[in-house]
Amino acid sequence: MYVYDEYDHKIIGERVAQFRRQTERYLAGEIPPEQFLPLRLQNGLYVQRLAPMLRIAVPYGMLNSGQLRKLAHITRHYDKGYCHVTTRQNIQLNWPQLEEVPDILAELAQVEMHAVQTSGNCIRNVTTDQFAGVAPDEIIDPRPYCEIIRQWSTFHPEFAFLPRKFKIAVAGTQSDRAAIYFHDIGLQLIKNTKGEIGFKVLVGGGLGRTPVIGSVIREFLPEQQILTYLEAILRIYNLHGRRDNKFKARIKILVRAVGPEAFADMVEKEWLNVRDSANHLPAEEIARARTFFPEPQYLRGLDDVEMMAPINALRGEHREFGNWLSHNVQRHKIPGYRAVTLSLKFTGVPPGDLTDRQLEIIADLADRYSFGEVRTTHNQNMVLADVQASQLFELWQQLRQAGFATANVGTLTDIICCPGGDFCSLANAKSIPIAEAIQREFDDLDYVYDLGPIELNISGCMNACGHHHIGNIGILGVDKKGEEFYQVQLGGNSGYNAALGEVLGPSFSRDDMPQVIRKIINVFIKNREGEEEFIDTFTRIGMTPFKESVYAKAH
Amino acid sequence: MPKLTNNGKLQADDWQVVSKESAPALAEMFSGQWLVHVKWYVENQEELTNRNNIGVWLDSDDEAESVSSVIGHLPVIGVNFPVFTDGRGFSIGRTIRERYKFTGELRAIGNFMQDQLFYLKRCGFDAFIVGDKVDAESMAKSLADFSDVYQAAVDQPVPLFRRRLA
Ligand code: HEM
Ligand code: SF4
Numbered sequence: 084m085y086v087y088d089e090y091d092h093k094i095i096g097e098r099v100a101q102f103r104r105q106t107e108r109y110l111a112g113e114i115p116p117e118q119f120l121p122l123r124l125q126n127g128l129y130v131q132r133l134a135p136m137l138r139i140a141v142p143y144g145m146l147n148s149g150q151l152r153k154l155a156h157i158t159r160h161y162d163k164g165y166c167h168v169t170t171r172q173n174i175q176l177n178w179p180q181l182e183e184v185p186d187i188l189a190e191l192a193q194v195e196m197h198a199v200q201t202s203g204n205c206i207r208n209v210t211t212d213q214f215a216g217v218a219p220d221e222i223i224d225p226r227p228y229c230e231i232i233r234q235w236s237t238f239h240p241e242f243a244f245l246p247r248k249f250k251i252a253v254a255g256t257q258s259d260r261a262a263i264y265f266h267d268i269g270l271q272l273i274k275n276t277k278g279e280i281g282f283k284v285l286v287g288g289g290l291g292r293t294p295v296i297g298s299v300i301r302e303f304l305p306e307q308q309i310l311t312y313l314e315a316i317l318r319i320y321n322l323h324g325r326r327d328n329k330f331k332a333r334i335k336i337l338v339r340a341v342g343p344e345a346f347a348d349m350v351e352k353e354w355l356n357v358r359d360s361a362n363h364l365p366a367e368e369i370a371r372a373r374t375f376f377p378e379p380q381y382l383r384g385l386d387d388v389e390m391m392a393p394i395n396a397l398r399g400e401h402r403e404f405g406n407w408l409s410h411n412v413q414r415h416k417i418p419g420y421r422a423v424t425l426s427l428k429f430t431g432v433p434p435g436d437l438t439d440r441q442l443e444i445i446a447d448l449a450d451r452y453s454f455g456e457v458r459t460t461h462n463q464n465m466v467l468a469d470v471q472a473s474q475l476f477e478l479w480q481q482l483r484q485a486g487f488a489t490a491n492v493g494t495l496t497d498i499i500c501c502p503g504g505d506f507c508s509l510a511n512a513k514s515i516p517i518a519e520a521i522q523r524e525f526d527d528l529d530y531v532y533d534l535g536p537i538e539l540n541i542s543g544c545m546n547a548c549g550h551h552h553i554g555n556i557g558i559l560g561v562d563k564k565g566e567e568f569y570q571v572q573l574g575g576n577s578g579y580n581a582a583l584g585e586v587l588g589p590s591f592s593r594d595d596m597p598q599v600i601r602k603i604i605n606v607f608i609k610n611r612e613g614e615e616e617f618i619d620t621f622t623r624i625g626m627t628p629f630k631e632s633v634y635a636k637a638h
Numbered sequence: 639m640p641k642l643t644n645n646g647k648l649q650a651d652d653w654q655v656v657s658k659e660s661a662p663a664l665a666e667m668f669s670g671q672w673l674v675h676v677k678w679y680v681e682n683q684e685e686l687t688n689r690n691n692i693g694v695w696l697d698s699d700d701e702a703e704s705v706s707s708v709i710g711h712l713p714v715i716g717v718n719f720p721v722f723t724d725g726r727g728f729s730i731g732r733t734i735r736e737r738y739k740f741t742g743e744l745r746a747i748g749n750f751m752q753d754q755l756f757y758l759k760r761c762g763f764d765a766f767i768v769g770d771k772v773d774a775e776s777m778a779k780s781l782a783d784f785s786d787v788y789q790a791a792v793d794q795p796v797p798l799f800r801r802r803l804a
Contacts, residue, residue: 090798093786094784097783097784101784104779108776113773114753118753122753204723204725234788234799235788235789235797237788238757238784238789239789240756240760240761240787240791241725241728241732241760242728243725243757244723244725244728246725310797318733321725321726322701322729326723326724356737360790361790361795361796361797361800364799365800365803367803368803371803
């Protein structure tokens, strides 16, 4: 993974000193609260229902074991002993003290981490596929480009006071695991007919109260031009994005207002002025960025079938292990290796939550089984990306002990869920208890497996932090005369076949929710053809059968 | 109001900003130092060019391009920040320097804040009109918040990746 050099250390160190001084000036009354607000937000600190929260950046989801141990120490020493993995691959603390935040940032800097631009109206943490570099369907490893974009966007002087926040995601695979159609800018790495690397560029996607699927504004942008082109897009947005209404300030509203073609023209015109600037990437810089993501010291020449045979043989004796192999273990580009997803979706624990002790256990497991590295995922899980197949059983036993072996990855109970009313002051309704109630309702794993892959996403309000619009089943907390209700949406899809869910009908009370989901699943089972996935059945039969069943009058 | 320079010194400043709405009387502008709105300047440029006591100011919704035709005649350009959250001035400043090659004084006016000074400087501003009671020493520190930067801008036209490769 990326390793800081003296420049990075100096710049991040100076950032900590800057924020320490700003905090002191704020506490001394020298910075008014409205001016301190963007300063603390751009250092990851925002004040919520119960306490300030601190969002720590995990650039494109990559962490090493030393960083995990530091995070464990921080959660124990400065917080209540747990943290939360977010849907943008970051780590969130729920209870830090404002006065101590500069110290937390200084501790993070020791392990080459920070909380820079994880909040506020600026360019946020760049996200990508959690299986970057190991996925068999990968065309190009996105991480070197993510790192180049990270450095360009870090403390960018022109784009720190944008109309609204700005999120960029990069995908380099055949199937999209980074939701690039739902970001302000989505970048898909591709090769043209000459074999040259470049990007398909999408703009104006997003969720929130106005969900929009991004539009392609350029089919092929040569890789050397990525920074010049990003700079042109950001400048157009900075100058022309709406600033009069915060709910209409995202780039998606601008792109919609002028139309994607006209927007593309504006960008191309601006780009002509900057395309030959010093931001044009030399081939050496791309090559240098690649050197930070070398392949680990894999054992070469392993025979995959041979390696997996004894492991698969254990399925009979250990059914749970077999389930885990089928659901939480993913294929790897190197024969004899597998990527293992640690499920953070144990019933009764808020999705994505981790204790200090668990962070340390993951660090130890990463050291022993996966070259000391782990990744966070936008589905709020973690991944050990480079596990030797022969060690899978041993690893499983340890994961089970630590509570990470719930064999539900990609299933109905692998729920994405925002913090909701338990933590968030914008919430209309709680979301964590709904996730738990659904997990309890569907506690028969064999039944859940038979259903195949289903994404169920929950947000506590229309800000959509839990991505409810793009869950195959989406649940949205709504407020009805001061009472918590839940609206259900069906048909969302986060991949390259991007789709937004449609509303099923009037909302439900919390107690009704498990039964509502049960009825939806029953309609699916009744209409399913063969091994069809939920989303395909939905696309085929449409909303009506679901509506009829869920709203049928009881006799 | 005093002017803070790029090296953190406070100086007295006599440039007066003429509002967009008022139509200044040319006769009154033979003496004194005046920043008139860019549109008014362009409309009246025949009578104004080569007057080194008249500059222009742009608001955050003006285009940098609006100043391009007269830029060679201007000793000072001001860019207004109506509120500190309005970041358009950063793009305007950078474009005036990088695209239109302005070499005179580029000053930030209006409601920017101290903790934006470093970014303003990076975008090409070299003067900042500040309040009467500011702590100049503290502001000088803010101007120097970082000693190195990743990306190219006006103050450092070579991005770090090119300097690393060199
Ligand atoms: C509890 C404190 C939080 C607050 C107050 C908050 C607030 C918001 C708001 C206001 C938006 C909508 C912004 C817009 O559309 O312009 C938003 C979007 C979003 N939030 Fe949060 N959020 C919180 C926590 C989280 C957490 C913990 C996660 C990850 C699990 C998260 C992930 C997201 C994502 C992915 C979006 C993007 C939606 C989009 O593309 O528009 N948020 N958040
Ligand atoms: S979706 Fe709403 S309730 Fe959930 S975290 Fe975001 S703002 Fe809070």
